[in-house]
Every structure is written in C-alpha cells, then in structure tokens.
Amino acid sequence: MATNEQTAIIELKHIDKHFGSLHVLKDINLTVHKGEVVVIIGPSGSGKSTLCRTINRLETIDSGEIVIDGDILPQEGKKLARLRSEVGMVFQSFNLFAHKTILDNVTIGPREVLGTPKKKAEEEAMALLKRVGVENQAKKVPAQLSGGQQQRVAIARSLAMHPKVMLFDEPTSALDPEMIGEVLDVMTELAREGMTMVIVTHEMNFARRVADRIIFMDEGRILEENEPEAFFSAPGTQRAKDFLNTLKERDR
Amino acid sequence: MTIQELLAQFGDKYLQALITTYQLTFISFFLATILGVIITVMRVSPIRPLQIAADFYVQIFRNIPGAALLILLVYALPYLNIVLPYFTAVLIATTLIPSSFCSEYLMSGMNTIGAGQIEAARSLGMTFMQMIRHVVMPQAIRSSVLPMTNLLVATMLTTALASQVPLNPTDLTGIVSYINTHAVGGITAFLISAVLYCGTAVIIGQIGNQIDRKVRILR
Ligand SMILES: Nc1ncnc2c1ncn2[C@@H]1O[C@H](COP(=O)(O)OP(=O)(O)OP(=O)(O)O)[C@@H](O)[C@H]1O
Ligand SMILES: [Mg+2]
Numbered sequence: 001m002a003t004n005e006q007t008a009i010i011e012l013k014h015i016d017k018h019f020g021s022l023h024v025l026k027d028i029n030l031t032v033h034k035g036e037v038v039v040i041i042g043p044s045g046s047g048k049s050t051l052c053r054t055i056n057r058l059e060t061i062d063s064g065e066i067v068i069d070g071d072i073l074p075q076e077g078k079k080l081a082r083l084r085s086e087v088g089m090v091f092q093s094f095n096l097f098a099h100k101t102i103l104d105n106v107t108i109g110p111r112e113v114l115g116t117p118k119k120k121a122e123e124e125a126m127a128l129l130k131r132v133g134v135e136n137q138a139k140k141v142p143a144q145l146s147g148g149q150q151q152r153v154a155i156a157r158s159l160a161m162h163p164k165v166m167l168f169d170e171p172t173s174a175l176d177p178e179m180i181g182e183v184l185d186v187m188t189e190l191a192r193e194g195m196t197m198v199i200v201t202h203e204m205n206f207a208r209r210v211a212d213r214i215i216f217m218d219e220g221r222i223l224e225e226n227e228p229e230a231f232f233s234a235p236g237t238q239r240a241k242d243f244l245n246t247l248k249e250r251d252r
Numbered sequence: 253m254t255i256q257e258l259l260a261q262f263g264d265k266y267l268q269a270l271i272t273t274y275q276l277t278f279i280s281f282f283l284a285t286i287l288g289v290i291i292t293v294m295r296v297s298p299i300r301p302l303q304i305a306a307d308f309y310v311q312i313f314r315n316i317p318g319a320a321l322l323i324l325l326v327y328a329l330p331y332l333n334i335v336l337p338y339f340t341a342v343l344i345a346t347t348l349i350p351s352s353f354c355s356e357y358l359m360s361g362m363n364t365i366g367a368g369q370i371e372a373a374r375s376l377g378m379t380f381m382q383m384i385r386h387v388v389m390p391q392a393i394r395s396s397v398l399p400m401t402n403l404l405v406a407t408m409l410t411t412a413l414a415s416q417v418p419l420n421p422t423d424l425t426g427i428v429s430y431i432n433t434h435a436v437g438g439i440t441a442f443l444i445s446a447v448l449y450c451g452t453a454v455i456i457g458q459i460g461n462q463i464d465r466k467v468r469i470l471r
Contacts, residue, residue: 056375078379085377095368099391099469108386109376143470154372161376 006033008067009165009196010055015064017050024050026220028064032165037197039207039228042217043243048200051217052169055198056087069164085113088158088166092173094150096142096157102129103138106157114161121160128156132186148179152186165196172203204247208232216240255440262431262441268421270448276339276411276423280346281404287347288354292392293384295359306355313352318413321345326417338417350407357399361392364471394467401460405453424448 010032017025024047032038040048053059055066057073057080066073068087074080096105106125110116116124129135132152134145142150151171158166168187172180184206191197191210201207207214207228214231216224218239224231235241259266294306313321325341336344365388373383393400415426422430424445431441 058371058375081374081377081379083377084375087375089372089375091368091372093368095366095372097369097372097387097391098365098471099394109378112382112386113377141470157372157376 006036007069008032009034009036009069010198011065011067012051012055013065013067015051015054015066016062017054017059018062024220025054025061028220028222030215030222032196032198034196035194036212037191037195037199037210038213038215039211040198040200040215040217041202041204041207041243042223043246046217047220048217049169052089052167052198052200055167056084056089058089081113085109085161086164088161088163090151090154090158090166090168090171092170094142094147094154094174096150096154098142101139101141102134102145102153105142105153106160109157109161125156125160128159129153131159131189132156133182146179147175148182151175151179151183155183155186155190159190165198166190168197168199168201170200170202172201202247204232204244216243218243253436253438253440255444258431258440258444261435262427265421265427265430266424266444266448269424269427269445272414272419272421273408273411273424273448274452276343276346276414277404277408280343280350280411281407283343283347284350284354284403284407285400287351288358289389289393291351291355292358292362293389295355296362296384296388298380310352310355313348314356316349318345318349318410319416321349322413322416338414338419342411342414342417342419345413346407346410349410350403353403353406354400357396357403358389358392360399361394361396362388364395364469365391391469394469397460397464397467401456401464404456404460408449408452408456 008031010030012028012030015025015028028051040051042048050059054061057066060075068083071083073083097108100108103122103125106128107118107121110121110124111118126135126138129138132155134149134152134156137145137149137153142153145153171187172183175183180203184203187197187199188206188210211228214224214226214228215222216231216235216237223237224235224240226236231240232244235244291306291309294302295310297303322341322345325336325344326338329336369387370383373387378386411423412425414423415429419426428442428445432438
C-alpha cells in the first residue's frame with residue numbers, strides 16, 4: 001500500500017506533554033496514512049495510552065500540532081466535537097453506556113451527533129452488530145454480555161460514526177484469555193477491509209500479522225519505527241531488544 | 253374527644269388539610285427535582301462561575317433551617333416590597349431546601365458512572381449537553397431513586413412549616429392547632445395527623461422501592 005500519493009489521516013507534529021513535572025510525550029512526530037495499520041508497543045508507562053488519547057484530545061497537549069485529515073484539531077468547542085466523531089476510540093474497559101441496550105449504545109452516536117434518523121441508525125447498527133457477531137444481543141444491556149462481546153459492541157459503536165481512523169488502547173487487556181481471539185478477529189477483519197487503525201497492544205503475534213508499521217515507544221519518545229518483520233527480527237535499539245525479551249519471558 | 257367524635261366534627265377539615273399537605277409536598281418535590289437537575293448540571297459544567305454559583309446555592313439551602321427560610325420569605329421580603337401569598341412562601345421554602353439535597357443525591361449518583369463512559373461519550377463527538385442528557389443524567393437519576401424517595405418523605409415533613417403561617421385551608425400540622433383552639437382535641441387530634449403522615453410515608457416508600465427495582469442499572 002506504499003504508493004506515492006498516500007493521504008495522511010493523522011499527523012502529529014512535535015507533540016509535547018507533561019503531567020505536572022512528568023514529561024510523558026517528548027517531541028512526538030508521527031504520520032498515519034489512509035488504510036495503514038500502526039501498532040504502538042512499549043513498556044508500561046512509556047506514554048502509549050497518552051499518545052492515543054491526545055489524538056482525539058481526551059488529553060490536551062502542551063505544544064505541537066495534531067492534524068486529522070487536513071484539519072488542525074482545535075482546543076475545544078463544537079469543531080473539536082465534530083473532529084472527534086471522525087476518530088473512533090476503543091478502550092481497554094469497553095466503556096459501554098450501562099443504562100442503554102446494545103442497540104441504543106450503537107445508535108446513540110449517529111442519532112445525536114450525526115443526526116441520522118432513528119430507523120436508518122438502527123438498520124446500520126444491526127448490520128454492524130452482525131458484522132462483529134453479536135446481533136442476537138441487541139436488546140440486552142451491557143452487563144448481560146461477556147467482556148469479549150462488550151468489546152465487540154464497543155467496536156461497532158465506534159464504527160457506527162463512520163470514522164476516518166480507529167484508535168485502540170489495549171482492547172484485549174481486560175479480557176479473559178479465551179475471549180481475546182474473538183476481538184482480535186474482528187480487528188483483523190477491519191484491517192483487511194482497509195480501515196486506518198492505530199493500535200496499542202501487547203499481543204505481539206497479532207501485531208506481527210496485521211501491522212504495516214510498528215512504533216516502539218519508551219519514556220515518552222518514539223525510539224523505533226519499522227515494518228513488523230524487520231522490527232521483530234532485528235530491533236534497532238537495546239531498549240526494544242530488552243522489551244521484546246521481557247515479553248518472551250512473560251509468555252513462557 | 254375520641255377519634256370518632258373528632259372525625260365526625262372535623263373530618264372534612266382533615267381531608268382539606270391532607271390535600272393541602274399533598275399539594276405542597278408534590279408540587280415542591282416536582283419543582284425541587286427540576287431545580288436539583290439544573291443546579292447539578294451547573295455544578296459539573298465546564299464553566300467556572302456556574303460551578304461556583306451552584307455550589308454556593310447548595311451550601312446555603314442544605315444548611316439553612318426551614319423555619320428561618322420561611323421567616324425570611326414572609327417577614328423580610330416585604331421590606332423589599334415583595335409580598336408573597338402564604339402558600340407561595342411555604343412552597344418556595346419547601347422547594348429550595350429539597351432542591352439542594354436533590355443535587356447532592358444526583359452528584360453521588362453520577363459518581364457511579366465512571367470516567368470511562370464519559371470519555372466514550374466525548375470520543376463519539378457528543379457535546380457537553382448531549383452527554384449530560386443521554387449518558388450522565390439518566391444514570392444519575394436511575395441510581396438516585398432510593399435517596400429521592402426519602403427526599404420526598406422529608407419534603408412532606410418539611411411542609412409542616414405551613415403551620416407557622418395562617419394558611420386557609422391549613423395543612424396536617426396546622427389542623428392540630430386549629431382543633432385545639434376550637435375544641436379540646438388533645439393528643440388524639442395530633443394522632444390522626446401523625447397516622448396520615450406515616451401512612452403516606454409508607455406508601456411512598458413502597459412505590460419508591462418498586463421503581464428502584466425496575467430502573468436499577470445492571471453493572
Ligand atoms: N492523568 C494522569 N495524571 C498524571 N500522570 C499520568 C496520568 N495518566 C498517565 N500518567 C503517567 O504518564 C505516564 C505515561 O502513562 P501512559 O498511560 O500513557 O503509559 P502507557 O504506555 O499506556 O502504559 P501502560 O502500558 O501501563 O498502559 C505514566 O508514568 C503514568 O503514570
Ligand atoms: Mg496504557
């Protein structure tokens with residue numbers, strides 16, 4: 001997919017961010033192109049979540065510029081809300097709306113934010129729920145579903161907004177092992193269909209399989225950026241080598 | 253006087269008193285809930301002056317004694333050339349105080365929601381008001397049914413303040429003093445009012461429990 005005329009969907013330029021005195025993001029520069037799947041890995045506390053969350057301004061930044069499909073992300077206001085709706089986000093803890101049915105969880109965004117009529121929103125939602133394999137749960141509430149099912153609904157909820165890019169922050173980390181596969185399958189399918197994705201994960205086999213590019217972060221910096229085969233077979237930095245070794249230890 | 257004698261002579265007065273108490277109770281509670289929701293939205297809004305004003309409001313009305321507020325409304329406001337009918341003055345007092353408690357209950361109801369859902373709403377592109385309307389308030393209200401039930405009972409008891417002003421028809425507490433100035437009702441006159449208050453409270457409690465069971469959010 002590396003053509004000359006790639007469209008940049010996300011451009012991060014010289015992003016810096018502090019939490020108090022803690023410098024969590026240090027001069028981050030990253031461009032994600034249309035249809036690209038970028039996987040961010042790195043040790044705990046390296047700033048992966050924070051980076052993900054700055055992309056739709058769930059976290060503010062101190063300096064730098066975030067461009068979503070050509071539009072500079074503003075600090076606040078209606079324009080920010082609109083641009084946010086173009087960036088889907090899937091969280092570790094699913095975060096479905098506890099009081100709404102599965103169907104309403106998926107229709108609420110389109111109906112309220114995009115102004116989609118109820119009937120159309122419901123048809124689209126049912127199609128999406130079918131796509132992620134939970135269409136027969138539509139009338140239930142989130143607490144009645146397994147974690148894996150909830151996460152698939154969360155993905156459907158984001159997709160219902162027709163986002164230009166999807167962000168995933170450790171989408172399988174809160175799941176029982178037997179449910180990880182079903183969520184990764186949905187994500188693999190999405191990637192195959194050409195969705196632009198930024199994924200934070202510790203699932204290295206999955207990363208190797210679906211990523212076009214691996215970003216390795218450490219202490220708030222992007223230390224390495226490479227194609228998966230190259231990265232996993234020959235990491236360029238000692239930090240990355242150490243990190244991959246600890247993962248191997250863990251999986252043993 | 254026996255209960256039968258009292259009811260024979262003052263039965264219709266008791267009925268009117270009960271209606272007055274119910275009117276004050278339910279109108280106040282209705283208005284207090286609306287005010288409570290508005291105050292709560294202000295307290296969680298991103299606009300600092302609104303937060304401060306709403307917090308101040310809650311501090312004032314959560315802490316002022318009902319009788320003091322009623323005295324202010326009835327005796328102090330006329331100095332500002334505002335003369336309220338007695339019923340209105342009582343209604344205002346029994347609305348403002350419960351509204352601050354309502355806001356407190358909604359705030360703790362909100363704490364059950366969790367930051368994750370708020371972030372999910374924001375990342376869908378919802379505005380603050382959309383988030384409040386569709387995600388925050390419905391859950392806050394549904395998890396506050398039991399405290400709000402208690403608040404309804406407390407509001408009813410607060411309406412006894414009405415006995416401090418000359419209302420006609422008077423309320424369930426006022427009727428006791430009325431009877432005791434017109435006849436020798438004694439403790440029995442009070443007993444009838446007490447039974448009516450308690451009976452109503454029990455019914456409210458039952459209904460509240462059932463509503464809570466119906467709307468409780470599975471987590
Ligand atoms: N809201 C916050 N306030 C203060 N510090 C924070 C906040 N959120 C994160 N941090 C700190 O910022 C650093 C980066 O956190 P971040 O969550 O981005 O790391 P991460 O790479 O996602 O780690 P993990 O793999 O554990 O999820 C950490 O040191 C963390 O403690
Ligand atoms: Mg994280």
